[in-house]
Amino acid sequence: MSQKFYGPLAVINFLLLSSLFRSGALNDVSDSKQAEELFKRLFIQQRVKQLEAVKRIRTLAGEKRQNLMIATAAESIFKVLKSSRSIVESSGYVPGLTSFPESQETREALSNILENTALFGELLLHFPEISHAVLKDSHEWKVLYEWSVRFSNQTELLDRITTTLIDLVSQELNITDRKPDFINPYYKKPAKKYVPSNFSENQIKKVKKKQKLPRGPRLSSSNIKYDL
Ligand SMILES: *[C@@H]1O[C@H](CO)[C@@H](O)[C@H](O)[C@H]1NC(C)=O
Ligand SMILES: *[C@@H]1O[C@H](CO)[C@@H](O)[C@H](O)[C@H]1NC(C)=O
Ligand SMILES: *[C@@H]1O[C@H](CO)[C@@H](O)[C@H](O)[C@H]1NC(C)=O
Numbered sequence: 001m002s003q004k005f006y007g008p009l010a011v012i013n014f015l016l017l018s019s020l021f022r023s024g025a026l027n028d029v030s031d032s033k034q035a036e037e038l039f040k041r042l043f044i045q046q047r048v049k050q051l052e053a054v055k056r057i058r059t060l061a062g063e064k065r066q067n068l069m070i071a072t073a074a075e076s077i078f079k080v081l082k083s084s085r086s087i088v089e090s091s092g093y094v095p096g097l098t099s100f101p102e103s104q105e106t107r108e109a110l111s112n113i114l115e116n117t118a119l120f121g122e123l124l125l126h127f128p129e130i131s132h133a134v135l136k137d138s139h140e141w142k143v144l145y146e147w148s149v150r151f152s153n154q155t156e157l158l159d160r161i162t163t164t165l166i167d168l169v170s171q172e173l174n175i176t177d178r179k180p181d182f183i184n185p186y187y188k189k190p191a192k193k194y195v196p197s198n199f200s201e202n203q204i205k206k207v208k209k210k211q212k213l214p215r216g217p218r219l220s221s222s223n224i225k226y227d228l
Contacts, residue, residue, distance in 0.1 A: 026107060036100040036157070039111065044159050046115055054122045067130050070123055074134045077116045078141045081148050084109035084116075088151075095154035114155065117148040118162050121169040126186050128172065135173075146175055 026042075029035040061069060087109035093101045101107050124131040135142045152158065153166050170176040172184055 027104060032100050032102065035107070039100070039107065040157055040159065043111065043114060043157065043162075047118060047159070047162055050115075050119050050122055054126050058126060066127060070127055070130045071134060073123065074120065074131075074141070077120050078138075078144060080112050080116050081144055084112040085144065085147065085151075088113065095151055096156055100157075110155070110157075113148055114152050114157065114162075117145070117152045118165060120145060121149070121165050124169055124172060125165070125184055128184055128187050146173065149173070149175055 026035055026038055029038055057066060057069060087105060091101060091103065091106040091109070092098065093106055093110070101110060120131070135145065149166060149170055153163075153170070158166065167176075168182075168184070171178045171182045
């Protein structure tokens with residue numbers, strides 16, 4: 001197997017394993033409001049990495065490899081979603097109702113849900129044929145993912161880019177009604193120009209420096225753009 005195969009898959013695995021949250025950054029923050037703010041910032045950093053990974057998969061991998069990669073990623077994503085869901089549900093945390101959780105275990109489960117929901121959402125929008133096939137093969141995953149999308153949407157912890165991602169994913173999956181102008185441009189047929197999520201070095205630096213919430217993505221009739 002070539003370098004090209006391991007490249008993007010390694011990136012996905014790295015993303016799945018290297019949640020910034022798990023670096024312990026939040027361990028010492030006991031103030032709930034402070035912890036919530038830090039959590040949101042770390043989440044944005046994780047999302048920037050996700051978008052770079054998706055871009056690499058688009059540009060590096062061939063179709064067969066993309067298939068395998070997404071199937072492999074989905075295994076990990078849904079395993080984590082499943083266990084995190086049961087932790088969160090038994091914790092008493094109710095998104096949008098209870099305050100940011102105190103317990104490290106719940107916080108970690110929460111970040112796992114948001115990160116993995118967003119990551120699969122990116123895969124779903126960028127590789128719709130493959131990702132829909134993955135969900136079609138497993139009713140359990142489909143139900144779990146729909147739960148995750150609704151849950152994430154209710155947390156009020158998402159930045160604007162991710163909120164829009166969740167909105168697009170909900171429409172793509174028909175969880176919510178499709179708006180008249182909804183179109184996912186990443187389908188192979190009919191052929192549409194591919195517009196990558198294009199974070200430049202400078203933009204990424206800007207996020208890291210200012211930690212300000214990114215704007216977009218915006219859905220227009222012909223493309224989806226992530227810009228800061
Ligand atoms: C997400 O939240 C918004 C605003 O509360 C709501 O309009 C939308 O239907 C929700 N989407 C899902 C998938 O629950
Ligand atoms: C969602 O609904 C549209 C329009 O009815 C349909 O073409 C599409 O296949 C549906 N997608 C899914 C994932 O159910
Ligand atoms: C991505 O952005 C860079 C600089 O911002 C630009 O030079 C490049 O053409 C863009 N790539 C694509 C594919 O749009």
